Amino acid sequence: MNIEHIENRARSGVLAVRWSDGSEHAFTHADLRAACPCSGCRALRLAGVAIEAPDTLRLTVIEPAGTNALNLGFSDGHARGIYPFAMLANLAAALC
Ligand SMILES: [Zn+2]
Known part of the structure; x- marks a missing residue:
């Protein structure tokens, strides 16, 4: 599944993603x-x-990694994760 739109709500610590199916x-x-x-x-x-992922942790880096993944970095200095869209879709399903 593709990601069509990303909105980072830094204040509330939420990354809202809209998938290609709406x-x-x-x-x-x-x-x-x-x-x-x-x-x-x-x-x-x-x-x-x-x-360790406290609620106060924030995303500090959101960059495309190729055409179907995101490179995400965090306020704890960790920025090594490449998050494929498919992995994010699985994570979303697991968290629902
Ligand atoms: Zn990591």
Whole structure:
């Protein structure tokens, strides 16, 4: 699924995404940080280590990564995660 529109609500810590089928999902910045798909965070999750993602955490970087992924960076300085649209769609379904 493609992303048609992204709106970052920095104050409330929400990234609202509209998909190509017209549906929308509002991710909290903390949920996105906790789901970071970079190799380091994947290794932590596999080891059973919870990733620290307090509600006060904010997105600081939102950049396209190719044509079907986003590079997201956070206020804790972590900016290694490339979030494919398909992964975000799965995350949205899991959080619903
Ligand atoms: Zn990560």
